[in-house]
Amino acid sequence: LIKFSDRDVASQVARCILLVAFVGYYLMGAKIFQVLEIDKQEELKNSFLEARAALMKNYAHITPEELEIFLQTLTFSVKNGIIPLKNETLYLSWNFKNSFSFVASTLTTIGYGSIAPRTPMGQIFCVFYAFLGIPLTIIFLEFVSKAISRPLSGLGKYLQNVGMKERQIKIYVLLFFLVTGLLIFILLPPLIFMHTEGWTYKEGLYFAFISLSTIGFGDYVIGIYPSRKRSQIYPAIIILWYTFGLTWITLLFDLFSKILEKTKRKLTCNKLCQTER
Amino acid sequence: LIKFSDRDVASQVARCILLVAFVGYYLMGAKIFQVLEIDKQEELKNSFLEARAALMKNYAHITPEELEIFLQTLTFSVKNGIIPLKNETLYLSWNFKNSFSFVASTLTTIGYGSIAPRTPMGQIFCVFYAFLGIPLTIIFLEFVSKAISRPLSGLGKYLQNVGMKERQIKIYVLLFFLVTGLLIFILLPPLIFMHTEGWTYKEGLYFAFISLSTIGFGDYVIGIYPSRKRSQIYPAIIILWYTFGLTWITLLFDLFSKILEKTKRKLTCNKLCQTER
Ligand SMILES: [K+]
Ligand SMILES: [K+]
Structure with a gap:
């Protein structure tokens, strides 16, 4: 007792x-x-x-x-998304491209808010639409996370064949996951954004993290200012970046919160289980 | 084979x-x-x-x-958060209250963006701060979710004692969770917001869902216009609403995506497992 x-x-x-x-x-x-x-x-x-x-x-x-x-x-x-520019009034109209960006930003819960519904009908529809769409997106991203974990378990098996210890393998795979993801999703994309959006590297880094973590302040948003030269495959690259980046960072936060939780348990147990003995 | x-x-x-x-x-x-x-x-x-x-x-x-x-x-x-009003220029300064609201909106990944860091130092700090703070918030909300699930398992035990079947109990507990949460976190708060923020009921509903789902467009934010009369316990109520509401909706989305996943599996199995027989 x-x-x-x-x-x-x-x-x-x-x-x-x-x-x-x-x-x-x-x-x-x-x-x-x-x-x-x-x-x-x-x-x-x-x-x-x-x-x-x-x-x-x-x-x-x-x-x-x-x-x-x-x-x-x-x-x-x-x-409400009307931006007076030097020579023209830029206008975030509800064309299909902008509407799709809005939907994607809503269902991933990023929610930049650069355009958002203003009519009562649009707002109420938004609630019901996201209520079903967010779980659907969660399922989709879980499905993508399986695709991400496959090369990782491949690496684990390779290291096992080489004769590494289980604990070491865990740490190596984790480091590989962290470093590769950090490079592909956070550190390299700002180099592209410097070119396509005219941001500094730091601004691009800030945008990348704020987006993928689903915070989405909306102070920096991709593709708003139309003057920049962008390649035709740019939208495809951006969609891939969001899809895999969001999955990667979700996995990372889950992992990180589990490690924090374990550390917390160990710390309290070390202190209090010693007195038990 | x-x-x-x-x-x-x-x-x-x-x-x-x-x-x-x-x-x-x-x-x-x-x-x-x-x-x-x-x-x-x-x-x-x-x-x-x-x-x-x-x-x-x-x-x-x-x-x-x-x-x-x-x-x-x-x-x-x-x-950048400067709002010209009729008689004064409203100014979202970085006072402690606004800064705390910003931090809370960032670490919960709501990210309204009504104020956000503009200095390179502030932006880079924000990245590192959120990188640790988001997992910390996840742990905290998991901890709150245990507090929420306790009365639910109590209800389950009560229904078991009454002699209900396992399946029925599951459905009843789920319905109780859904209906009570919907009332407390989504349907009733707009009545308060009508009073304290001057929104319509529909706008309040939209705000409640957009906030708790962590979308956070930032088109509606609490406590920006200072003219309204608000009770002194209003901030405490709001913090409680966010804490339990965020937990409730996270549990709900998890549950919902699991149900969708199961339905998907059943549907494909029914169609294709029949041909197997
Ligand atoms: K968000
Ligand atoms: K947001």
Whole structure:
């Protein structure tokens, strides 16, 4: 009975550690982002206020009310996918290509939101459509994950034939999975994006991770600005990148959370199982 | 050998059906959204063009170039979380509250993107931070899912004592899980949002589903417009809603994709295993 109660305590302590670590991680992150970003945002705000003040000064007979109304119309437009460019007004219309991108971004739960339904009908349809479509996408990606794991188990068998120990094989296969995936899905694509989207390498890296992790802020989205020269196979490459990249990162996060969970268990057991002996 | 090959065919056919259904579902959705949304978007575009034309007409000495530059500054500002309102310029600054909301939206992979890091340092930190934080959040939500499943297994035991059959129990518990969750996490919260955010019921429903499914378009976000009266316990309620709602919907999607997978297997087996006999 005492042993059982000790274990109970161990599990309670583990839970508390997890909760504290979890809350701490969130609070720490919030603080760091604040420190990193606060000046830049202030700068952006000031440049907007300056631009507005300059306009008011040059055209003194614009009433503040008129300007306000214009600003609101424009804000609303920008939020709804209308982007004034230098020589033309870029317009994220619901053509089939954009609609397909929207659907793919929704069902993978990336949800960039560069266009999103505005009509009540469209919004309600979106709920029902995603309710069935997300599980369907999960099945599809599980199916792709089998295709990814096949060469990995092949590598494992090869290493076994060479005479490696089971534990070593596990670590090698894991490293191979991590390094190859990191190269193909995260580190190399930004080189393409620099060319096709005009982003810096760092921006491309940020986009790649934010997309494949299904966070999808929508601050960087592929193929919005039409001026760039893109190869005809670019859409196909992008679809392949999303399909395999999303699968790879899902596997990685699953693996990573299992390792974290195990470490947590080991740590609490080492400390509390020793007192048991 | 023939039986094995038959099974092989069955599995290949199942895969093809899945792939066709999957691609079809995406294409069909793209078409439907296009039909539903195209007029509204056209309307939005025209109202922007009209507002710009009116400004140009009233202030004839504004050169198109000056206006263009102003529009671009404003567009950039709006995309970076600066929202001109009637009497004030609303400004999503990186204060701790907003930074915490950003962190929570990132690590849950919702990623509304109403504010996102703009500095290269902030963006790179975001990648590393989320790389560890997402698995941590997965563990935390698994831990919450145990708390959710406890009353469910309690209900199962009660029904067993009453003398219900195993299969019936499964269906009842599942229905209870689905209906209770749907009520608490999807159907009732919009009634609160109508009050606190000023949305229609349908908009609230759309927001609730888009958030908990981790799509997170960012077209509707909680607590952005400060004018509304909100209770002091509102943030606590929202955090609880996200925590349990995210867990509930993850369990639901997992369950749903397992049911779809089973149905697929049964269908292909019924058709092809009959020919085997
Ligand atoms: K998302
Ligand atoms: K998102």
